[in-house]
Amino acid sequence: MFHIPSTVRRPLAVAGAAVVGLAAAVVLGQAPASAHHPEVSGTATCVDGKWQVAWEVANSEQDLAGDIVSATFDPTFESDTIKAGATLPAFAGDASLLKATQTLDANVTKASLSVEAHWKRGRKDHSATRGATVNIPKGGCRTSKPAVAFTDDCAGQVTVVVSNGSEATGRLRYKVLVGDKEITKGIVEIGKSSEPFVVPASEDETPVKVVVTSRDKVIGEHTWEGPEGGCEPEVAVDQTCDDLSISVTNPPEGLEFEVVFTPSTGEPQTMKVEKGKTATVTFPASDGLTVTPSIGGEDLDPIAWTKPEGCDEDTPTLPLTGANTGAIAGSAGGLLVLGGAVFYVARRRRLRFTA
Template identity: 80%
Template sequence: MFHIPSVVRRPLAVAGAAVVGLAAAVVLGGSPASAHHPVVTGDATCVDGKWQVEWKVANSETDLDGDIVSATFTPTFESDTIKAGAVLPKFQGEASLLKATQTLDISVTKASLSVEAHWKRGRQNITKTQGATVNIPRGGCKTSKPAVAFADDCAGQVTVVVSNGEEATKDLRYTIVVGDEKVSEGTVEPGKSSEPFVVPGNEDGTPVKVVVKSKDKVIGEHEWTGPEGGCEPEIAVESTCDDLSISVTNPPEGLEFEVVFTPSTGEPQTMKVEKGKTSTVTFPASDGLTVTPSIGEDKLDAIAWENPGNCEEDTPTLPVTGANAGAIAGGAGGLLVVGAAVFFFARRRRLRFTA
């Protein structure tokens, strides 16, 4: 008989106990709370020079619905099914899965989804997060078809880039058309992209429409809608017993311009509106005070100081620590008009100077 030396016997016994314990954990499962989790998977396929991920989210539980607390897609993506507040049905096969299809440009090489879900089992509140990352299909997603990329700016301009398919067998001849006018044309080799071409916006402020053709066939069309971050500045007016304050907050993608504020009494003030910043002008309060904004020769609706009440000259007043609703409401009627007009005139004048 072969005898295991005592010096080896104890470590083997410990290892054996660990294996038995692990097997028991696998067979018997963990505690009910640890079993709850969303099951996130994704499958990638190439589609017309882009690629898509079909995301699926399943419930680990077969007897209890959950709900999604948050769903984070990278790159950002809005889903009508996999989203915060959606019910995560108890698992009953394929029909119980939540699904969403995300389309990505071939310049993006991977995508991910993280889902946080919640269950209430008896008196237990259970929350668990799980995610998955999917890579672009091996070898990338090539196509013989042309593609056109459009990018809007706040000046009403559209930048156009035309690409030829990597598997194309000949050069791509293209024409960029605005209305009935041919504004540019060129040739792109297989697997290459054109130099960016900037289509000027319309001077009347209407959105420009761009069509890209190849041999009279439309390969791309776009109407200006503005960049994702928005363009129109926000204007806030506040009347206190001492001042009329006007603030302009410009979005990060907004235009930079100057506004002159001319009061009915006192000296005008010029505000330089910069991207991503808030600028403020203040005028001493007085009965009948109005301030007229203007951009160049274009005048906007006047803004009037509204007495917030309790502003007697001889009566000491406490500092104002919050916005006076009545005072703000008094100027609110013209704010939307002023805000839209500031953006419109600034954009229009910007185009005139750069055309």
């Protein structure tokens, strides 16, 4: 029998254990890479003396959507897309990514995002947390150039903020113009910003155009377009054999106003429409029922109740909450008009209320 000297056996045993361990690491190490997890990334760019991070969150899974359990930004930032409760779509390219843009001051040097997500695959729950940290672009984002920020509201107004560059050589004198008319003027110190100034909506309801100049040179101009989330409320009608319900959903930046709904039979009802909320009024159904909305005494197109199919049968019928083509077709065009009319009439009359 061939005997391996003891002086050689020990090194060989150690080497063998190392090989086994390496093989196990290769096999087992693949599991975390394919495990369920969010993939977080961010890209930094300089913008007008500040910087922005374009955050993206992807799903590691191509066949299963997940849920965002928590999303923590540092510095603090509220996102409409990357947030707790949001769905993380199964990965299918760029369109499936959750995206958000965070704007930071030039004195902030880094930003981070941590995302915890959850998946349910069969009977098993999977959770994982991933994050990313992004640094300000190399060299910083200070600028000597002035900048102007414009913010639209649903009343047709534009809020203007003028900023002087952090590396400017002197104070910034500026004027805010609408057409040829000077609305206001001011001075901004180096590295500072002006107080917000609100340019009122135009009297003829055309979008107001704002121009900001410094030493007769245009440094910013903007025409009112409305907030990104839109301003027109959504109007929905739910018709059953017993009721006609009308709901108005106001966008987060929408105008606050009151609508009076007057039925052809019965008492009028007043709806208070608040920002970012849905309000509903309900009327008992009857043959020939119409409900006319009005704002500030100005009537809009009436909404008619159409009896759903099956209401005359002896057997009980379920309430109609889905699409009823026959019942809704007659008022669909009116609903499209009503949403826009509610917004434009409310904007013109500047109606607001305190709940």
